[in-house]
Amino acid sequence: MKEFLLMKGNEAIAEAAIRAGADAYFGYPITPQSEIMEYLMAEKAYERTGMVVLQAESELAAINMVYGAAGTGKRVLTSSSSPGISLMQESISYIAGAELPCVIINVVRAGPGLGTIQPSQADYFQSVKGGGHGDYRLIVLAPSSVQEMADFVPLAFDLAFKYRNPALILSDGVIGQMMEKVELFKTRPRITTFDQSWVLSGKPENRKANVITSLDLQPHPMEKHNHALQAKYRKMEEDEVRFEEIMCDDAEYLFVAYGSSARICSKALQLAREKGIKAGLLRPITLFPFPKKQIAKLAGRVKGMLSVEMSAGQMVEDIQLAVSGKVRVEHFGRYGGVIHSPLEVLAALENIFLKK
Amino acid sequence: MEINDIIKPENQVYKSSSILTDKPFSYCPGCGHGTANRLVAEVIEELGIQKDTIGIAPVGCSVLIYEFLDIDFSQAPHGRAPAVATGIKRVLPDKIVFTYQGDGDLAAIGTSETIHACNRGENITIIFVNNGIYGMTGGQMAPTTLPGMKTSTSPFGRNVETMGNPLKITELIAQLDGVHYVSRQSVNSPANVRKAKKAIRLAFESQINKQGLGFVEIVSNCNSGWKLSPIKANQWMEENMFPYYPLGDIKVDGKLIKTL
Numbered sequence: 001m002k003e004f005l006l007m008k009g010n011e012a013i014a015e016a017a018i019r020a021g022a023d024a025y026f027g028y029p030i031t032p033q034s035e036i037m038e039y040l041m042a043e044k045a046y047e048r049t050g051m052v053v054l055q056a057e058s059e060l061a062a063i064n065m066v067y068g069a070a071g072t073g074k075r076v077l078t079s080s081s082s083p084g085i086s087l088m089q090e091s092i093s094y095i096a097g098a099e100l101p102c103v104i105i106n107v108v109r110a111g112p113g114l115g116t117i118q119p120s121q122a123d124y125f126q127s128v129k130g131g132g133h134g135d136y137r138l139i140v141l142a143p144s145s146v147q148e149m150a151d152f153v154p155l156a157f158d159l160a161f162k163y164r165n166p167a168l169i170l171s172d173g174v175i176g177q178m179m180e181k182v183e184l185f186k187t188r189p190r191i192t193t194f195d196q197s198w199v200l201s202g203k204p205e206n207r208k209a210n211v212i213t214s215l216d217l218q219p220h221p222m223e224k225h226n227h228a229l230q231a232k233y234r235k236m237e238e239d240e241v242r243f244e245e246i247m248c249d250d251a252e253y254l255f256v257a258y259g260s261s262a263r264i265c266s267k268a269l270q271l272a273r274e275k276g277i278k279a280g281l282l283r284p285i286t287l288f289p290f291p292k293k294q295i296a297k298l299a300g301r302v303k304g305m306l307s308v309e310m311s312a313g314q315m316v317e318d319i320q321l322a323v324s325g326k327v328r329v330e331h332f333g334r335y336g337g338v339i340h341s342p343l344e345v346l347a348a349l350e351n352i353f354l355k356k
Numbered sequence: 357m358e359i360n361d362i363i364k365p366e367n368q369v370y371k372s373s374s375i376l377t378d379k380p381f382s383y384c385p386g387c388g389h390g391t392a393n394r395l396v397a398e399v400i401e402e403l404g405i406q407k408d409t410i411g412i413a414p415v416g417c418s419v420l421i422y423e424f425l426d427i428d429f430s431q432a433p434h435g436r437a438p439a440v441a442t443g444i445k446r447v448l449p450d451k452i453v454f455t456y457q458g459d460g461d462l463a464a465i466g467t468s469e470t471i472h473a474c475n476r477g478e479n480i481t482i483i484f485v486n487n488g489i490y491g492m493t494g495g496q497m498a499p500t501t502l503p504g505m506k507t508s509t510s511p512f513g514r515n516v517e518t519m520g521n522p523l524k525i526t527e528l529i530a531q532l533d534g535v536h537y538v539s540r541q542s543v544n545s546p547a548n549v550r551k552a553k554k555a556i557r558l559a560f561e562s563q564i565n566k567q568g569l570g571f572v573e574i575v576s577n578c579n580s581g582w583k584l585s586p587i588k589a590n591q592w593m594e595e596n597m598f599p600y601y602p603l604g605d606i607k608v609d610g611k612l613i614k615t616l
Contacts, residue, residue: 201451202408
């Protein structure tokens, strides 16, 4: 029998973490995502599956607990919101450099600085371009519903372990706080069936000591390590691009939007069609790897693309790179914690592309 | 008596620990880190815990400890070793987890992680090597640099009015209920090396016996950072560091045995 629940996005993530067989969660409270740890504590995750849940003294400590536990090959996650994720960046770079799997959730709020607790998508650059120091990428999944908040947790773990790379679920305050119907998947066992030859477990006599590190003082081996990382990221670009297309087949104008902006655009799209404007929507589900091939393909068919983001315009740069000047690409979005309405989005499309 | 009559197992008084790799230490000649690394290796060997032990290497001179000890290791971001150790110990509670950290790592950038891991009573072992200076980066002022002591960032001596006082973090740690054993030792003489080894052993045993966190500070030298010969550095340490950082057990079996 199917199991439906009415849940907040943040609660759905927490429940999904337990069901996905997560071994540990380490976190620090910050609005608008504190329900994740609150839910895990209230649900007694440890009694249900043996999952460790620990409130750390800071985001710095939390991400380093993740780093330590990830080195043992366990399924580990943390969650935070924008300022907290910024604080974690040095260690996320270490985790990427040491090639450890883990899941990080960012329920984005508006910045810069302390900003506001209201929703935002202004952490796009930080998420898809690496975020910390050095050349690295995260696998970035962008849920646009409470259902996807739940479904992307096991997906993020699977991708993280497939590539031995941190996976980031880039959500925002809208999806984190709103309540929707969710169909929950069955609890999967806390069993790890991947190649465990690299994990920290204590050195038995019959193998060499395992060392988790991102350090190599010699530049040439470090360049070689970087080559291997880049090859991994190119493989992700080949195999892991995920997106959704709505009414793109006959579209003359294309909205490109992810997360809650994609939901707003799907409404704007209906309004546009009612007015006879042939609009379509491309919703990137993976922000890294970015669906650049699909966008390039559509660039040959549409008259204009509008990147709709709750930011001053970040993803728009990746769209422009993907279309390579073939078609006009513009940005529209409210930001600083303000959410655009479908009517505003439609008006922006008309003003930018259809005004005579 | 021929030499072959002497070289017999029963006559052996010292051998290198099997936990030490063949890699030569990268520490400066005269530095205490080599001895401290060796003592940790000997304790792991004697307790028979190689197959269960996971170490955390810090940022600083001892970052490459994972090349010298033949056990599983995680390198940690600067100061975060106690948090990394917490993550490992919480998911592998039956493993023996220890950090090996310098004073900049443990008592400056990592103060928060140190205090909170100790306060939570994480069942881990912390080995803290205090030489009052940042060695790896070329001799800058550390949180434990003594008043008046010259470093590259306190070239006229540490002025406590503007630069603050040296941090006796070990005394702070000892007062936390989550901590089971705290000791301050040194490795400047054969007698002190033996005492330091005993303290390290006790700190590991309190973890093995699930009694709680064991913390051992080793007051050490940095002859290159202090711009002194190894012998003079040790003399300077005995005359200046030991009065400020007195040696001996501070907390045993969860009870303070010294007035702080």
